[in-house]
Amino acid sequence: MTAFLEIILRLAVWLALAPLLPGILNKTKAWVAGRRGPPVLQLYYDLARLWRKSVVLSTLASPGFIAGPAVAWVALAAAALLVPLGPAGGALSFKGDVLLLVYLLAAARFCTAWAALEAGSSFEGMGAAREVSYAVLSEAALITAVLSLSVQSGSVTLGTMLTPPVGAGAALLAAGLFAVLLAENCRVPFDDPNTHLELTMIHEAMALDHSGPPLAVILHGASMKLLLFLVLLSEAVLPIRQLPAFTASAALAGTVLSVTVGVGLVESLLARFSFRRVPLLLTTAFLLCLFALLLAWKGGAQ
Amino acid sequence: MSRSSSFAPLANSTCIPWAEVPEWPLAELVRETSADLERGARLCAWLGVPEGAGTRLVAVIAFDGDNTLAAARSFPAAGAYAALTPAHPQAHMFEREVWEQYGLLPQGHPWLKPVRRSAGAYPASGEFFRVEGREVHEVAVGPVHAGIIEPGHFRFQCSGEEVLHLEIALGYQHRGVERGLAGGPHRATMSQMEAVAGDTTIGHATAYASVMEALAGEEAPLRAQWLRLVALELERLANHTGDLGALANDVAFLPAASACGRIRGDFLNLTALLCGNRFGRGLVRPGGCRHDLEPGRLSQLAGRLGAALVEVEQAAEWLWDAASVRARFEGAGTVSPSQAAEIGLVGPAARACGLVRDVRYDHPAGWHRLAQAPVAVWPSGDVFARARVRWLEIQRSGQLLREQLGAAPDGDIRSDPGPNAPDRLAVALVEGWRGEVCHVALTDAAGRFRRYKIVDPSFHNWIGLALAMRGQAVSDFPICNKSFNLSYCGFDL
Numbered sequence: 079m080t081a082f083l084e085i086i087l088r089l090a091v092w093l094a095l096a097p098l099l100p101g102i103l104n105k106t107k108a109w110v111a112g113r114r115g116p117p118v119l120q121l122y123y124d125l126a127r128l129w130r131k132s133v134v135l136s137t138l139a140s141p142g143f144i145a146g147p148a149v150a151w152v153a154l155a156a157a158a159l160l161v162p163l164g165p166a167g168g169a170l171s172f173k174g175d176v177l178l179l180v181y182l183l184a185a186a187r188f189c190t191a192w193a194a195l196e197a198g199s200s201f202e203g204m205g206a207a208r209e210v211s212y213a214v215l216s217e218a219a220l221i222t223a224v225l226s227l228s229v230q231s232g233s234v235t236l237g238t239m240l241t242p243p244v245g246a247g248a249a250l251l252a253a254g255l256f257a258v259l260l261a262e263n264c265r266v267p268f269d270d271p272n273t274h275l276e277l278t279m280i281h282e283a284m285a286l287d288h289s290g291p292p293l294a295v296i297l298h299g300a301s302m303k304l305l306l307f308l309v310l311l312s313e314a315v316l317p318i319r320q321l322p323a324f325t326a327s328a329a330l331a332g333t334v335l336s337v338t339v340g341v342g343l344v345e346s347l348l349a350r351f352s353f354r355r356v357p358l359l360l361t362t363a364f365l366l367c368l369f370a371l372l373l374a375w376k377g378g379a380q
Numbered sequence: 381m382s383r384s385s386s387f388a389p390l391a392n393s394t395c396i397p398w399a400e401v402p403e404w405p406l407a408e409l410v411r412e413t414s415a416d417l418e419r420g421a422r423l424c425a426w427l428g429v430p431e432g433a434g435t436r437l438v439a440v441i442a443f444d445g446d447n448t449l450a451a452a453r454s455f456p457a458a459g460a461y462a463a464l465t466p467a468h469p470q471a472h473m474f475e476r477e478v479w480e481q482y483g484l485l486p487q488g489h490p491w492l493k494p495v496r497r498s499a500g501a502y503p504a505s506g507e508f509f510r511v512e513g514r515e516v517h518e519v520a521v522g523p524v525h526a527g528i529i530e531p532g533h534f535r536f537q538c539s540g541e542e543v544l545h546l547e548i549a550l551g552y553q554h555r556g557v558e559r560g561l562a563g564g565p566h567r568a569t570m571s572q573m574e575a576v577a578g579d580t581t582i583g584h585a586t587a588y589a590s591v592m593e594a595l596a597g598e599e600a601p602l603r604a605q606w607l608r609l610v611a612l613e614l615e616r617l618a619n620h621t622g623d624l625g626a627l628a629n630d631v632a633f634l635p636a637a638s639a640c641g642r643i644r645g646d647f648l649n650l651t652a653l654l655c656g657n658r659f660g661r662g663l664v665r666p667g668g669c670r671h672d673l674e675p676g677r678l679s680q681l682a683g684r685l686g687a688a689l690v691e692v693e694q695a696a697e698w699l700w701d702a703a704s705v706r707a708r709f710e711g712a713g714t715v716s717p718s719q720a721a722e723i724g725l726v727g728p729a730a731r732a733c734g735l736v737r738d739v740r741y742d743h744p745a746g747w748h749r750l751a752q753a754p755v756a757v758w759p760s761g762d763v764f765a766r767a768r769v770r771w772l773e774i775q776r777s778g779q780l781l782r783e784q785l786g787a788a789p790d791g792d793i794r795s796d797p798g799p800n801a802p803d804r805l806a807v808a809l810v811e812g813w814r815g816e817v818c819h820v821a822l823t824d825a826a827g828r829f830r831r832y833k834i835v836d837p838s839f840h841n842w843i844g845l846a847l848a849m850r851g852q853a854v855s856d857f858p859i860c861n862k863s864f865n866l867s868y869c870g871f872d873l
Contacts, residue, residue: 349633
């Protein structure tokens, strides 16, 4: 019973906190640009507004148009439950849970792309094509990072895997995972979350025809994914989980916040890459993670 | 060069009697025009004038090197003729337009399609060029866009991310400007001229005023000409600054985007200081200007201009110093110099291909005869070049204004132009911020407009955007589009 309650509680924390991050990100960008910017809670307002709206449905779209975002959201929420939260560990933890995490993320992507194709619009087709093309590279980088952590700790359980390397390994992993975070969450320089230009979009293009609650679910899912990657990055690089409980929680929250601000700064100071350069950067991220893997492997043998 | 031309020469912002415009059979006119274009002339306007059961074609060409314009006309004709376009692609849109308006069929035109309407109704959607193949997909964008911009339809033929062909369909903003001008000038004409393209208010209003002054045989007072220069360069500053910001925004480079957006407002406010309207409406009138710059406001304008120029310099520095921005701009949407000359590009888009083509320099009129800025040219023809030319023009217009604000002539700002001379052909070119604004007026026996033709720079340049996109990534369309920043309403008329 307590275990069940704990899961509910953790889920509530994930669901409630996730939409805060885009708000902080946008506030950072506004601050750099000298604007006041939207309120930090803007995404909450947007979600509430979208939830009350009705849905515009194409007569040609199959039920997958609605089911896609829903399944993707559930997959992301389940993935979130697997991620250990500092001293509290993961809500669900078992041997090989990290593989499930990777697969859940892939499933979420598949469902979003599927729903995008359902609309039959050329924009969404392009968006989905771009999303899955770049995923080939960013997933490779993510899996390599996971492998390096696994070799480092000799475990395939997220709870024990996240004992970060020190020195060069941590730096390589941090750089690689940061690039993966930017790519997976459609941030500059990979994608421009603020653009209104359909021809240049990746993630936004996939949601162009969604409205009302399905759109709210897509937006909320995206914010959960961002939080998930921020937590993973923090714990994979910094020895947060070896600290005392209270300090660890504070350190985790602080790291997540500062990386969020960092993403905002990257977005403020860097122009977006042209599409043909994106694979270059993702390959670099993959290589960084690969070198971290080599370090974990050979470094550990000595 | 022009000595061998059989066209009737005339200078910018002047008129000649209609009877003195050489008159040939239509085939002869096409041949003569073709011969002159081969000698390096440029087609400024190509229009139909209905007469009896037929239509006369009038050609206005420019010999930029000789600083002279020239005009010729055909006998009234109907039916088909051998098109000029196959030899000189710069005529393609003009010939389509005349065919649409008067039914003169240009035989051999490679893509004869209405310019502004299809199946009798506006706009010009309908048939599009299609690339066949299993791997080819078609992307349709517009006329309703996600941003708050004008309506236009873009049809891309893509292979994956690569654009094989782009066709642009316009006409959604057609409101009958030219047709409404027949029998004019009317009471509303001046206001309509200022709204031909709202962002080129001074450019079009100055061209119209010049036409009217040429027809009346009287120049505006010198001080009014000076005021028009100040307003025209302020318009250029505001729009070029806005364009640099918009380009930065499209590559998600926020510092320059935010700063330029604001500084554009500062420049617009300077125009408001001059005449009370941020876009310069109500300033230029035939015979002069309606608002003067008293010494107090003049020094205020000079001070605020200096401050804005310093700020735009800072914003531009951010833009040029960012490697990520250069990586996006360089090599995107390239138009070669020979292509540019062939399709008759004008304005910054032409100068970004290395063509020295600037009405202020080639065909100076008004105060530009006395005060000139060097022509801003950049050779590479890509988005970077078009942005760079804008930045050079911001600097040079700023410098020109700084000099000219201290060199104001004294005197009236307004004279009363007399009635229009009858049976004249008047031509006025103005280098608006987007390029050459060309107005051609033909008066009837009573001095009213028999035909009034407006050629906005966008009319020449839209095809440039389509060519720039060949072989580009479809995701680079927004920055290519922004680097041209063409007018829809100026085209649709």
